Amino acid sequence: MLHIRDLRRIDAYLYEIPPSFRPDMRVPARFYADETLIENILGDRSLEQLVNTATLPGVVNHVLAMPDMHQGYGFPIGGVVATALPDGVISPGGVGYDINCGVRLLASQIDVEAIRPHLDDLATMLYANCPSGVGKGGPVKLAAGELDQVMEKGARWAIQRGFGSAADLERTEEEGCLSGADAEKVSARARDRGKGQIGTLGAGNHFIEVDAVDRVVDEAVARRIGLFAGQVVVQIHCGSRGLGHQVCTDYVSLFQKAVRKYGIDLPDRELVCAPLSSLEGGDYLAAMKAAANYAFANRQVLAHHIRRSFEQVLAGKLKHYHLFQIYDIAHNMAKVESHRVGERLVELCVHRKGATRAFGPGSDVLPPVYRDIGQPVLVPGSMGTASWVLVGTEGGMSQTFGSTCHGAGRTMSRHQAKRSVQGPALRRELEAGGIRVRAGSMAGLAEEAPAAYKDVDRVVDVVHGAGLARRVARLTPLAVIKG
């Protein structure tokens, strides 16, 4: 375990572990925290895991972790690691098993006071229409060969099937489809796991949440994005389901041989990797993109179910029940991007595992509607607390390859959470606070108790203070739907 004496404090929110700490480090390791968050960080093995990522071949500048960091496996959750093309490596563990786990934010024109009488019915309808829970498949049936279309077209497939409109694509990272996906690189086993799960939420920390905009911090940007105080919005948090999990499993296994072939020595086998220029590296990237597109399609279908639920409950009772999309982001992904390294623009493979892309104003990959204000960043907090909408900044582009935090970050194991918190009691507590809860598993609810997570306001204070992303609006929950 690292100690505070191993750290060099660079400024109010930035710490560094120099490469002299361990002989196999190729670059420094940096992380963002305040004096409270650092206590959690030093209490688990996340910094050791961050140091391990600094041994990857081709790694540039420094490896990074965000203030919501916590112990994962291989990479820490909250990790950002960039390797230089062509021979820098790509590591499936640097993306995670839930490829393109991410968040979508939909917004209405409804004020929170107008929706209160309908919240119970809305929560029930959302729970009924959005399949969730362990082992729950969805009603969307795929024709023979159609899963390939899902993997190669992503959210566009869903829109062609009638789930949403093209307007959603402009406000989705990568317009809901990564080019270069190759369904042929996805195994039969991954297809078996994913074919019945399209349009489903899953379980664990995935959720749908109806929120109110509790506070607007940046009025001008909020107005541009389409947010106002008291507004009713909806978050979706989920990913690529069993298909993505299996893609990662397949390639972590395959890369156990690849590291021997390419003479790569690693401190943790979960960090296995291959040069992006290699056959293995290219195959993984193509499969990862296919799984990422599945996740974009998944959130697109869920968004359709949510819109349908709003219509079923509110049509004839409230005007303006239609939901428009604010943005959709990924927080488990590897992308080839151009970034400044020293004086040069260099092509890098940027791994973000439990970290969100947060490109600043002027980035030409952003949709025209957001190009001058920066990319919206969606940061879900723990259930029952708060979430945040931020925008990317130039500061983030220069410090963290345009990356920021992804959520609140866990502090307590699932095992401990279930020992300390009773699901039914937690449910009563949330409902007493005005939050409707529809959850398939009380044990699962207990695992996701707010007490198991860091303070998201504090995490966001750090990224805002460090200049990685700017606060726009704070959301608080009205209804939580979970598996």
Add this chain to the structure above:
Amino acid sequence: MTIRFEEVEHTADRALRIYGRDLADLFGNATAGINSLMLAVSPEDSGCVTKNIELEAVDAEGLLVAWLSELAFWAETESLLFNQIDFIELSPARLRAVVRGVPVQALDKHVKAVTFHNLAIDRRPEGLVVTVVFDV
């Protein structure tokens, strides 16, 4: 009573420390362990569903991940839990086995993945020990 496996704390996922006299015993206890993650009360019925499993890996650790991943796959896709194993062949890099198990109505949890994180089978005089981290 000999401990077959025990849970160890992990912030976001689940981790089991698994014991075994030898590789076959270790794999058997790992099976019981992963089953306990997926269903709190393991079925006691003798297996009525049979599958033949054949796996290869670079080493024993890889084989263990492949084995547990196989079990997780059948649980997720066909709601099957296997609790009886006959090893036909088990070497550090290859196994063939016949497994018997039962369909279950509903699992408590799916194991999304079996990780290689810090995976190393420790060979002690009293037997084998390994800690496996599972993404749930």
